[in-house]
Amino acid sequence: MTLIEIRELTKRYGPVCALDGLTVTVRPGRVTGFLGPNGAGKSTTMRMLLGLDRPTSGTALVGGRPYASYDEPLRHVGALLDASAAHPGRTARDHLLTLALTHRIPARRVDEVLEETGLASAARRRVRAFSLGMRQRLGLAAALLGDPSVLLLDEPANGLDPEGIVQLRRLTxxxxxxxxxxLISSHLMSEMAQTADHLVVLGRGRLLADAPLDEFVGESASLEEAYFALTAGSAEFTHQEGTLS
Incomplete structure (x- = not known):
């Protein structure tokens, strides 16, 4: 099994503690929703899992190893963190082909993921002409390119139309x-309610919940209601009768 194992993970930026002793295991065979208000530490966690930022203390391992120790990481971990990562002057196919060549991935895989993400008809268009939703699809195609056992997706539905969101749900x-x-980080409660099997919820850098979706919702009317009840003291803004305060 390829686990994501986070142990006592802490990240400080000067006096600010972005992540405070997070310990959690993300298991295969299920979609884990990664939830929390802005500033909760979700993106920080993902960046440290991918070796883009160093922890102040603690460990973040994928398959028992740091991400940076993999010679061809796309074959093991696929990630979508930034939809603007592709060079705007390249075509979608050239962008993916470059990634494939540097990781010894067969070129035929490029066409497979373009088809899988709904970009086959736009394969030879330059990225600068892409909408945000198309850039998201391209980022997802890059994440899938190496047929990895682990997927880390940060707000993957951002910019997608309803059809794209349904396709993403089915794919994940x-x-x-x-x-x-x-592992999917998202602010879309309605989508997480239809996609996730398990939830990990952060607030102000600390673990607030690590539970199956049904258990987390419990007797609440919805995932949204249960989420707001749990994170009310951790949000930058407070949800009160439809207002922000």
């Missing part, structure tokens, strides 16, 4: 059913 659930480890 299928990947989890194949035995992969899928």
């Amino acid at each position: 659930r299928r990947l989890a059913q194949e035995g992969r480890t899928v």
Whole structure:
């Protein structure tokens, strides 16, 4: 099994503690929703999992190893953190082909992921002409390119139209059913309610919940209601009768 194992992970930026002793295990075979208000530490956690930032203390391992120790990381971990990462002057296909060549991934895989993410008809268009939703699809295609056992997706539905969101939901659930480890950070409660099997919730850098979706919702009317009840003291803004205060 390819686990994501986070142990006592702490990150400080001067006097600010962005992550405070986080310990959690993300398991394969299910979609894990990664939730929390802005500033809760979700993106910081993902960046440290991918070796883009160093922890002040603690460990973040994928498959028992630091991400940086993999010679060809795309074959093991697929990540979507920034939809603007592709060079605007390249075509979608050239962007993916460059990634494939540097990781010894067969070129045929490029066409497979373009088809899988709905970009086959736009494969030879330059990225600068892409909408945000198309850039998201390209980022997802890059994450899938190496057929990895672990997927880390940060707000993957951002900019997608309703059809794209449904396709994303089906894709991530299928990947989890194949035995992969899928971690999705999102603010879309309604989508997480339909996609996630398990939830990890952060607030002000600390773990607030680590539970199956049904258990987390409990007797609440919805995931949204349960989420607001748990994170009310951790949000930058407070949810009160439809207002921000």
